[in-house]
């Protein structure tokens with residue numbers, strides 16, 4: 040690794056010092072550089088590799104602090120194994136915390152996913168952390184004002200440190216760090232948090248606490264905010280609040296995350312408030328270090344002391360990657376893994392591997408998700424079937440049991456920002472625990488809603504936002520709106536319908552009705568007859584979608600009729616073990632409208648070209664490879680004789 044020159048070398052002078060802030064974010068329980076779903080070592084993730092960058096980043100400078108932005112407990116087979124299979128008793132050391140303890144973090148904050156396994160699990164995990172964990176807007180009880188909120192954890196901390204100035208003299212600095220996360224986390228984990236945990240807007244919370252932090256004598260304030268770079272305009276409760284947060288007087292540095300993006304990088308463009316060269320947002324030094332340890336965030340601050348307080352006179356941000364993409368689309372590692380971090384996790388890594396390698400059944404069909412956003416997909420349909428079976432057996436209340444049962448699920452692994460590795464591809468043959476985890480990678484639990492046909496039609500319209508607005512008769516138009524994650528694309532089985540992307544989207548990304556006249560969902564039928572908007576249905580879904588849908592539906596009698604702490608992964612596991620060998624048929628469910636003389640471009644993995652034979656309703660033609668290892672497929676209508 041090339042040693043970077045010390046920043047600000049020529050600018051150091053009397054009363055000046057250099058402070059470096061190092062950041063990890065969205066680690067998602069990725070410690071070992073290992074893909075448990077596919078049982079292979081990988082080069083592009085894992086805190087063990089980031090740890091080597093942390094060591095170098097510290098050696099290069101006299102003064103540094105290390106912060107983590109949250110979403111550290113959930114998101115890998117290791118994290119799920121600890122939460123569901125091995126369990127965590129009071130006093131046990133969570134392997135992620137064990138690995139983080141090795142690295143000497145100065146502070147960490149909570150992300151939304153910290154709540155996925157419930158509050159007792161979270162508190163037992165962080166009880167063993169040797170670093171402080173803060174969160175200003177994870178609340179036990181919301182007060183009349185933010186100052187009166189009762190919190191789960193301390194809202195901020197003040198690091199009272201001695202830093203070495205240019206002349207080598209130690210000087211006192213007080214660095215305030217405030218922890219924040221999207222208030223939506225309460226809704227997203229409603230089944231576990233309802234009545235126990237509340238939240239408050241990010242910007243409102245920070246604004247209320249800054250004066251208190253100033254009064255306590257902080258020289259600079261760092262917002263350690265598990266939030267992404269979204270709209271500039273502040274809206275109460277916004278999820279990605281980096282811009283309005285950075286604009287607040289009193290916030291000096293922004294350490295962001297949550298969206299799994301990299302800042303500064305080409306994923307963002309320069310704008311009135313974003314300076315990619317300096318790495319600032321609204322003029323404030325900022326950084327965002329990708330996900331799963333892919334990058335280390337580095338902010339260099341040149342500080343100057345005036346009287347007893349410090350000011351930032353210059354800054355430079357960068358995100359240092361652990362791996363680089365070579366011309367063939369393969370990610371090659373830039374650093375080796377830190378052996379101390381590997382050693383700290385080895386035992387639990389091995390236990391996870393043993394568990395993930397245990398056989399659970401077999402499949403006669405390949406289960407892959409390369410084309411799950413353009414056509415019916417085995418992996419999604421199997422989740423729908425397993426959910427339906429579970430709800431049919433569990434929802435016995437005669438008030439609901441007679442209603443027709445539908446089932447909603449989305450492709451979770453369908454490329455996107457998570458990269459070209461983010462697909463499911465399970466070959467014909469044995470299935471293992473790791474296959475089930477691959478098919479259902481989120482820790483969602485089962486729910487069922489009772490809805491009217493009209494609500495279901497709107498649900499599908501919101502799903503259809505994932506497609507760009509395309510033109511009839513035009514060629515090679517980019518099909519997918521990259522801003523919409525694939526988990527937002529629910530397919531509802533039990534109905535048949537077409538999705539026409541040449542119609543304008545009915546909803547905006549935030550769920551606002553954009554075009555009241557527009558309908559992308561065509562020929563929506565139940566049992567071959569047009570869906571009656573007044574008819575009632577039961578829809579099996581997950582807890583996350585159930586709570587978000589219940590906030591969006593219009594019918595006054597829509598309700599949540601079933602929820603259980605059973606994970607959908609377990610439901611899927613039982614479904615597979617009951618069958619022994621599965622041989623799923625594709626059920627005609629939905630299709631994408633492609634008018635004559637019109638073509639779309641789908642971005643997917645080059646590996647998909649070997650599995651085109653399963654696609655019957657469209658023609659998919661592999662073209663050349665495009666950026667980041669992805670390939671474009673030209674989508675046209677299939678000629679039907």
Ligand code: MN
Pocket residue numbers: 065067110150152297298299
């Ligand atoms: Mn995350």
Ligand code: MG
Pocket residue numbers: 110150151152265297298
């Ligand atoms: Mg998050």
